[in-house]
Amino acid sequence: MNKNLLDLNLCIVKVLKHSYVYLNVLRNPEPNVALQAYRLCFKADNLYGVNGELWDGKPNEYITEETIEAARSDYKISKDEYDYFYSLSPEERIDAIGEMLGKLIDFGDVY
Structure with a gap:
């Protein structure tokens, strides 16, 4: 998977969680x-996952379609890549994130 997808996911999840906390405090x-x-913050982790693995990738009251589209554009991720990534199950998304992180730090197979 595209390394930019990892960065996009982490960026969107950060915005999503911050918005969740901020709006609920207000x-x-x-x-x-x-x-x-x-x-x-703890509740947001339970709702969306630590790395966004529980979020469906769709806009909600805490993140808009426009924000998602702007982030996709900034990170040069196609709609097809985005849709595929968020169509994965939470377990598959965790594996994909782990694989992307492994490639990022050049930490391949140990055995």
Whole structure:
């Protein structure tokens, strides 16, 4: 897979999670915002996965189609590549991310 796809995924997931935390804090602020934000970060990981493996790749209230398209353009990822990656199951996406990270750090097969 295209290494840029790894970068795109990490970028989008970061935006998605930050938006999730920020908007939820704004909508329903609590006295201890730091604690609230930490809890929301944990919840975002449970909703979308640590590396986005649980997210379906579709726009939602925290990330727009325009943001996704702009990021795809910036990272030079075709719509077909994007759609294929997000059509993978969470387990397959974890494997794909692991393979891309392995190639990035030149950490191939150990055995």
